[in-house]
Amino acid sequence: MAKRKKLSGFPEWLPEEKLIEQYFIDKIRQKFELYGFSPLEPRSVEPLDVLLSKGDDKEIYLLNRLHSEKQAEFGLHFDMTVPFARFVEQNRGQLIFPFKRYQIQKAWRGERPQEGRYREFYQADIDVVAENSLDISYDAELPRIILELFAELPVPTFSLKINNRKILSGFYQALGITDTTATLRILDKLDKIGKDAVLKLLIEELAIEPNIAQECLNLAMIKTPDSSFYKKVKDFGYDNELLNQGLDELKFVMDSLSDVKADVYADLSIARGLDYYTGTVFESELAGYERLGSVCSGGRYENLVGDDKLKLPGIGISIGLTRILGPLFKEKRLSANRKTPIAVLVALVSNETKAQANKTANSLRSRNIPTEVYHKAQNYGKQIRAAERKGIAYICFYDPKDANKHEIKDIRTGEQFPIDINTWLLPEADSKITVSLLK
Amino acid sequence: MAKRKKLSGFPEWLPEEKLIEQYFIDKIRQKFELYGFSPLEPRSVEPLDVLLSKGDDKEIYLLNRLHSEKQAEFGLHFDMTVPFARFVEQNRGQLIFPFKRYQIQKAWRGERPQEGRYREFYQADIDVVAENSLDISYDAELPRIILELFAELPVPTFSLKINNRKILSGFYQALGITDTTATLRILDKLDKIGKDAVLKLLIEELAIEPNIAQECLNLAMIKTPDSSFYKKVKDFGYDNELLNQGLDELKFVMDSLSDVKADVYADLSIARGLDYYTGTVFESELAGYERLGSVCSGGRYENLVGDDKLKLPGIGISIGLTRILGPLFKEKRLSANRKTPIAVLVALVSNETKAQANKTANSLRSRNIPTEVYHKAQNYGKQIRAAERKGIAYICFYDPKDANKHEIKDIRTGEQFPIDINTWLLPEADSKITVSLLK
Numbered sequence A, B: 001m002a003k004r005k006k007l008s009g010f011p012e013w014l015p016e017e018k019l020i021e022q023y024f025i026d027k028i029r030q031k032f033e034l035y036g037f038s039p040l041e042p043r044s045v046e047p048l049d050v051l052l053s054k055g056d057d058k059e060i061y062l063l064n065r066l067h068s069e070k071q072a073e074f075g076l077h078f079d080m081t082v083p084f085a086r087f088v089e090q091n092r093g094q095l096i097f098p099f100k101r102y103q104i105q106k107a108w109r110g111e112r113p114q115e116g117r118y119r120e121f122y123q124a125d126i127d128v129v130a131e132n133s134l135d136i137s138y139d140a141e142l143p144r145i146i147l148e149l150f151a152e153l154p155v156p157t158f159s160l161k162i163n164n165r166k167i168l169s170g171f172y173q174a175l176g177i178t179d180t181t182a183t184l185r186i187l188d189k190l191d192k193i194g195k196d197a198v199l200k201l202l203i204e205e206l207a208i209e210p211n212i213a214q215e216c217l218n219l220a221m222i223k224t225p226d227s228s229f230y231k232k233v234k235d236f237g238y239d240n241e242l243l244n245q246g247l248d249e250l251k252f253v254m255d256s257l258s259d260v261k262a263d264v265y266a267d268l269s270i271a272r273g274l275d276y277y278t279g280t281v282f283e284s285e286l287a288g289y290e291r292l293g294s295v296c297s298g299g300r301y302e303n304l305v306g307d308d309k310l311k312l313p314g315i316g317i318s319i320g321l322t323r324i325l326g327p328l329f330k331e332k333r334l335s336a337n338r339k340t341p342i343a344v345l346v347a348l349v350s351n352e353t354k355a356q357a358n359k360t361a362n363s364l365r366s367r368n369i370p371t372e373v374y375h376k377a378q379n380y381g382k383q384i385r386a387a388e389r390k391g392i393a394y395i396c397f398y399d400p401k402d403a404n405k406h407e408i409k410d411i412r413t414g415e416q417f418p419i420d421i422n423t424w425l426l427p428e429a430d431s432k433i434t435v436s437l438l439k
Helices: A015-034 A048-054 A081-090 A137-152 A165-174 A180-187 A195-205 A210-220 A229-234 A241-256 A321-330 A351-365 A380-390 B015-034 B048-054 B081-090 B137-152 B165-174 B180-187 B195-205 B210-220 B229-234 B241-256 B321-330 B351-365 B380-390
Strands: A045-047 A061-065 A074-076 A099-108 A120-129 A158-164 A263-267 A280-286 A296-301 A314-319 A334-336 A344-346 A371-373 A394-399 A402-410 A416-419 A435-437 B045-047 B061-065 B074-076 B099-108 B120-129 B158-164 B263-267 B280-286 B296-301 B314-320 B334-336 B344-346 B371-373 B394-399 B402-410 B416-419 B435-437
Touching: A015 A099, A015 A120, A015 A137, A015 A321, A015 A334, A015 A435, A045 A048, A045 A081, A048 A074, A048 A081, A081 A099, A081 A120, A081 A314, A120 A137, A120 A321, A137 A158, A137 A241, A137 A280, A137 A296, A137 A314, A158 A165, A158 A241, A165 A180, A165 A210, A165 A241, A180 A195, A180 A210, A195 A210, A229 A241, A241 A263, A241 A280, A321 A334, A344 A351, A344 A380, A351 A371, A351 A394, A351 A402, A380 A394, B015 B099, B015 B120, B015 B137, B015 B321, B015 B334, B015 B435, B045 B048, B045 B081, B048 B074, B048 B081, B081 B099, B081 B120, B081 B314, B120 B137, B120 B321, B137 B158, B137 B241, B137 B280, B137 B296, B137 B314, B158 B165, B158 B241, B165 B180, B165 B210, B165 B241, B180 B195, B180 B210, B195 B210, B229 B241, B241 B263, B241 B280, B314 B321, B321 B334, B344 B351, B344 B380, B351 B371, B351 B394, B351 B402, B380 B394
Parallel strands: A158 A263, A344 A371, A344 A394, B158 B263, B344 B371, B344 B394
Antiparallel strands: A045 A074, A061 A074, A061 B061, A099 A120, A120 A314, A158 A280, A280 A296, A296 A314, A334 A435, A394 A402, A402 A416, B045 B074, B061 B074, B099 B120, B120 B314, B158 B280, B280 B296, B296 B314, B334 B435, B394 B402, B402 B416
8 A cells, every 4th residue: 555645534543542542531421420311322324314314414425325226225423413413302202301312423524624623523412302391400510510520621721601592582583683593593692703794794784773782792792701691681671571581591590500610701702603503502612723623512402303293302512522622632732641551561582481471460450450571572671662662651570480479560660669569569650640741 | 303213333321321321431441551551542533544454345334424425444444453554553652562551442444333333333452562573471461350340240140251363274274274363263253154065165165075074173172171181182193383373372271360360261163264373372251142143352463564674563352332232231130239320410599599408419419429409499399200210319408498418318227327528429339330130
């Protein structure tokens, strides 16, 4: 094979990076399970009509069998929510509601690759779906879990912004704006295109009076770390049922989170592009990585699942794992306590004593210590350097003349000491992979 | 959305089944890491020429962007080995050899679905690749790991069959057969089509003399639980360098495994269809599920990776996880100690005491006990039955009048007792998910 180029948009991590990704996935999964979410992993493909009903169709990868004349009937999913909604529909009778599930899987989008945007990427989602109505307490539980999780992950400071679509729609209604969805979509661009451009679009595209358009902008400017947004909106003096409902809901969420020590804001500029959100919406960013856009987003959807006979309202939030890890790997900001699962390398004294080396390794393995036997009988210096290069912390020596004698060297400190091979344990700090963020 | 049919060949597990799959994946991963394998997860897609160089092209799923006129340039991988080989080629300078990696990922094949054959499925692979030459000890290490792993997994009795391609090729050469590859391919069908059909094919398709063809069959009939195959083959009286080399290698592997208490055989009928194997080959089956074919297979490949300047010989073995789980799920033979990650449900006394319920739950969570608060203030009987239906073992009651009083009920036994919410721990047996095989 000739030397190949990388495929743009399809990131691949080196083994030491994959080890860190695995650490993140494990941490995320533990947190989700701790809060009562069950694992779920729908298939990677969906029928075309399911994908088209919710997605931007240009981003979809169709699947065709090679040499097949048949039109593609399905494609790869582009998020976790659409397959989840379809799964819930299809298996409703076998699920118990409220159904809390997490899903950590890859998704695919045929977008133009750029920093933070990939064609293949990991997402980690939690959703709750209930029958008929979904308690507002979940709107507060999800951000609590996410804030607790991000506080424990080795990432730059995470800040979460929460809004409620009802506030925006109700406010626009109160202003006499008829096309609230189109208004939402334009306001959603505020971050990207700025105030003036948003005003211009509102006035020119939707024929909204300049003073009304300005009022929409004024609302979007409100951002508070607590429930004080409530009074600010009330002070505008508009009265609208949907608006009031949204204000109450967002106030409930913010009040519920008042004991959480984290950067969390009521931010009335947040709209979320996706059409299916109907209430609470979430966006977030990492300090210093605002250019990536939101790394964890979601919201409440009343009509994505279910039908006229039975409503299945839900709320969910999705972590863009690859979006977070991509730049952190590139900048080498994540450091693990070791670069490999292997904790101990058993030095090979001679090919004739390989059985003794294996026995030594198996003693360590019997106490769950990941161990490898060096593949070649070289001088110890070479074996120690090889262990160092691999990122292995300990090297173990056996005595070919005495099966009961063993020594361990901590390669990082140079310290070497005799051990009982049948009882020695890794120090606590080395017993599992830990990852830290470098400044 | 209307009620949808399942997509044939794309299995989806219910949450309680996914929990069991996750248990298997965790166990497999732990074992692989224990033996010094690093995680790797190449992208899911490969350029078409990479896929075509090693696969049956009818099985490949191409990826096309919707509305795109462009010819597909890549497709989904159909195994773990081909992407691994490409990854090693591409990142050779950043890897340390011998490179031991594991890969637990989904693969896709456009085959006609049937029991044991899926279009989307999990594989769990380990491979070792070295520079220039790969020590024979790995040919013994891989089956040792696999046998140890399967002995610990809740599956029917696993038996491993080992052969060496050099024995077959060398034996055929000694018989004067020129097209050893074609002969191998026909012999590989022995299991499926039987002796007579194999004889017929050898004689008619390859124009092999009947007595020579019979000798090929005689070799394939040899199956021993130890190294006694060695003498049986020697007794045929053929002398050939490749044959002798294969015999020595297989003898080494079988001798190395003599202390392993498991069903392992030298089985000279094993050829493995794939072309890239050059030495040791593995196949296996589960007792009672022989109809599924091999659930774990692999072998040594000298020429899959590398080029004329630098050879990168490898050996690998792949577990067909979905193939194993599919029928076991269907027959409901796998049972977990609980059907959900949730260990404790906190009963909700009243909506007014939800904060106390959450505090109770958080106390438990602070000691890593997966906990959920019931979503509705119903009578205790209903909440207990809901917990039971969900498969939750414990329900916790708080006292709305005394924040320090809590009781736990083991729903399975009916036993109820007061606990200190700040110190109570799950009994060992409930502290993690365990899965057992039902008769």
